[in-house]
Amino acid sequence: xxxxxxxxxxxxxxxxxxxxxxxxxxxxxxxxxxxxxxxxxxxxxxxxxxxxxxxxxxxxxxxxxxxxxxxxxxxxxxxxxxxxxxxxxxxxxxxxxxxxxxxxxxxxxxxxxxxxxxxxxxxxxxxxxxxxxxxxxxxxxxxxxxxxxxxxxxxxxxxxxxxxxxxxxxxxxxxxxxxxxxxxxxxxxxxxxxxxxxxxxxxxxxxxxxxxxxxxxxxxxxxxxxxxxxxxxxxxxxxxxxxxxxxxxxxxxxxxxxxxxxxxxxxxxxxxxxxxxxxxxxxxxxxxxxxxxxxxxxxxxxxxxxxxxxxxxxxxxxxxxxxxxxxxxxxxxxxxxxxxxxxxxxxxxxxxxxxxxxxxxxxxxxxxxxxxxxxxxxxxxxxxxxxxxxxxxxxxxxxxxxxxxxxxxxxxxxxxxxxxxxxxxxxxxxxxxxxxxxxxxxxxxxxxxxxxxxxxxxxxxxxxxxxxxxxxxxxxxxxxxxxxxxxxxxxxxxxxxxxxxxxxxxxxxxxxxxxxxxxxxxxxxxxxxxxxxxxxxxxxxxxxxxxxxxxxxxxxxxxxxxxxxxxxxxxxxxxxxxxxxxxxxxxxxxxxxxxxxxxxxxxxxxxxxxxxxxxxxxxxxxxxxxxxxxxxxxxxxxxxxxxxxxxxxxxxxxxxxxxxxxxxxxxxxxxxxxx
Ligand SMILES: [Zn+2]
Numbered sequence: 001x002x003x004x005x006x007x008x009x010x011x012x013x014x015x016x017x018x019x020x021x022x023x024x025x026x027x028x029x030x031x032x033x034x035x036x037x038x039x040x041x042x043x044x045x046x047x048x049x050x051x052x053x054x055x056x057x058x059x060x061x062x063x064x065x066x067x068x069x070x071x072x073x074x075x076x077x078x079x080x081x082x083x084x085x086x087x088x089x090x091x092x093x094x095x096x097x098x099x100x101x102x103x104x105x106x107x108x109x110x111x112x113x114x115x116x117x118x119x120x121x122x123x124x125x126x127x128x129x130x131x132x133x134x135x136x137x138x139x140x141x142x143x144x145x146x147x148x149x150x151x152x153x154x155x156x157x158x159x160x161x162x163x164x165x166x167x168x169x170x171x172x173x174x175x176x177x178x179x180x181x182x183x184x185x186x187x188x189x190x191x192x193x194x195x196x197x198x199x200x201x202x203x204x205x206x207x208x209x210x211x212x213x214x215x216x217x218x219x220x221x222x223x224x225x226x227x228x229x230x231x232x233x234x235x236x237x238x239x240x241x242x243x244x245x246x247x248x249x250x251x252x253x254x255x256x257x258x259x260x261x262x263x264x265x266x267x268x269x270x271x272x273x274x275x276x277x278x279x280x281x282x283x284x285x286x287x288x289x290x291x292x293x294x295x296x297x298x299x300x301x302x303x304x305x306x307x308x309x310x311x312x313x314x315x316x317x318x319x320x321x322x323x324x325x326x327x328x329x330x331x332x333x334x335x336x337x338x339x340x341x342x343x344x345x346x347x348x349x350x351x352x353x354x355x356x357x358x359x360x361x362x363x364x365x366x367x368x369x370x371x372x373x374x375x376x377x378x379x380x381x382x383x384x385x386x387x388x389x390x391x392x393x394x395x396x397x398x399x400x401x402x403x404x405x406x407x408x409x410x411x412x413x414x415x416x417x418x419x420x421x422x423x424x425x426x427x428x429x430x431x432x433x434x435x436x437x438x439x440x441x442x443x444x445x446x447x448x449x450x451x452x453x454x455x456x457x458x459x460x461x462x463x464x465x466x467x468x469x470x471x472x473x474x475x476x477x478x479x480x481x482x483x484x485x486x487x488x489x490x491x492x493x494x495x496x497x498x499x500x501x502x503x504x505x506x507x508x509x510x511x512x513x514x515x516x517x518x519x520x521x522x523x524x525x526x527x528x529x530x531x532x533x534x535x536x537x538x539x540x541x542x543x544x545x546x547x548x549x550x551x552x553x554x555x556x557x558x559x560x561x562x563x564x565x566x567x568x569x570x571x572x573x574x575x576x577x578x579x580x581x582x583x584x585x586x587x588x589x590x591x592x593x594x595x596x597x598x599x600x601x602x603x604x605x606x607x608x609x610x611x612x613x614x615x616x617x618x619x620x621x622x623x624x625x626x627x628x629x630x631x632x633x634x635x636x637x638x639x640x641x642x643x644x645x646x647x648x649x650x651x652x653x654x655x656x657x658x659x660x661x662x663x664x665x666x667x668x669x670x671x672x673x674x675x
Pocket of ligand 1: 465466469494497
């Protein structure tokens with residue numbers, strides 16, 4: 001028996017020609033509303049009169065699905081129209097975020113609320129909304145005098161130009177590095193056959209690009225250390241052209257921070273994150289480095305012993321050093337010799353037709369929900385659509401929202417795995433509820449003539465992770481859309497999904513979700529053990545490398561003056577990652593995160609892992625499939641979304657302040673006792 005959802009599913013029958021009109025109408029409507037708000041006499045501004053949150057919601061509800069088509073539609077004209085629509089939406093976003101008249105109305109509203117005593121009557125979420133709205137404006141510089149605002153605009157344009165140029169160079173880099181067949185000894189034949197072969201003098205040589213599929217096999221397989229060194233130094237130097245651009249961008253960020261009243265760019269960026277300031281990042285990374293160092297040293301010792309042995313066997317000189325170009329090579333050798341894990345064999349146990357429904361089942365039981373497949377219209381016949389309900393719901397009050405799964409590759413489709421929160425949930429002004437919609441877009445394998453569609457274990461982990469975002473988007477319940485679901489601080493948003501990845505490493509769960517495509521048997525305990533063991537191989541060196549990137553990022557965004565970034569890059573790498581460098585290489589020119597939106601944010605990847613590990617170890621580890629624990633997770637982490645401080649949600653969930661013990665325990669395994 002099916003209950004009728006209180007909110008109809010959206011239709012997906014837009015034609016390319018109408019998208020532009022719909023968006024333009026929407027923008028005009030919103031602009032009019034903003035004009036009205038701006039025109040209010042200061043004395044009449046109050047919480048209701050702002051009406052901004054509602055406007056924001058209506059706007060996204062129309063705009064989001066329309067700009068989604070560009071990622072999933074099979075119709076190129078529709079994708080193009082959707083893309084053009086998104087450009088309009090973005091431009092409008094810039095325009096409206098810079099409206100000083102609207103900002104002044106917000107400030108007036110806050111003042112009136114506080115002076116009239118109304119402020120105390122607002123809920124915590126309502127207060128947070130007003131504060132966040134005003135903070136947006138202040139951070140954009142709207143509280144500054146006109147001259148400084150103009151200065152900000154000029155600098156921001158210049159900065160975005162520099163960042164664009166940086167990434168353009170990154171994308172268009174097309175140099176070659178040349179080796180003889182002898183120099184490439186060890187590199188797989190099928191990789192070499194992909195290089196361009198030509199004759200130079202009397203010798204045949206191969207030109208390799210610096211793209212991952214060409215160059216990484218050299219790092220991983222070339223036996224001759226000189227080949228690896230040459231390849232590495234070329235690779236690190238390939239974007240020297242970006243060095244002055246980065247330097248300029250950092251100077252502009254310093255100026256921007258100072259105009260906006262922040263000590264450093266990192267303080268500005270992290271103000272709206274969980275970590276709150278640049279010093280927090282530095283302390284976090286210092287502490288992590290100190291704790292990781294002994295593990296990394298031990299990893300290095302193991303790999304160095306391998307190197308010594310191999311150099312003796314091959315008759316190569318050995319100077320007792322472990323170089324940066326040795327890392328991937330000996331890491332690979334160590335994994336091969338110690339693990340004996342066959343990826344291709346593991347894959348045979350994960351047919352898509354088994355894994356996907358099992359993962360849905362796990363989530364449904366854990367979080368107390370029910371998926372019902374429905375046959376409405378979608379953007380493509382392969383897409384599955386579900387209405388999502390409370391597990392035991394008997395009437396429409398148990399409705400949660402809609403979910404789409406668009407799992408298989410096709411031409412013109414977004415090529416990775418990601419989740420689009422198409423509609424946020426929120427209360428309408430009439431008191432009724434607007435329900436959320438989330439879409440998962442992935443590119444799982446398709447069947448071949450002799451095998452069904454199979455997933456690598458990596459793919460299983462990714463799918464589980466992404467479904468974590470889907471449930472964050474479905475199960476959140478906030479009054480305002482601004483705080484819905486994954487609208488949390490950027491250095492926290494990955495933590496829930498990173499935590500959920502742990503299920504894919506639990507023997508009982510692996511057994512449950514695996515079924516060999518021929519024998520129908522689950523993974524053997526022996527294979528499960530090998531798989532689980534593979535998770536933490538050489539993690540000390542791996543995470544120290546992450547700490548190096550994060551420290552470079554935070555150093556350049558907290559220092560008060562320009563410096564020699566090439567020297568900084570090389571010295572930090574050597575001291576943190578525990579690998580020796582050769583000649584100085586301008587690797588910072590290849591560090592796209594720093595101009596691609598992750599500035600003063602690289603730490604976030606490891607930072608959220610710490611919370612993920614703490615949540616898992618503290619609450620779930622003892623019984624990961626227990627619905628009571630799932631309920632607690634749902635109530636304390638998923639429901640509040642961004643409507644309160646992430647740290648408060650974590651404390652509520654854990655019953656104490658979070659800490660990094662679980663994360664370190666995970667990495668150190670049994671040797672953790674004394675740390
Ligand atoms: Zn994610």
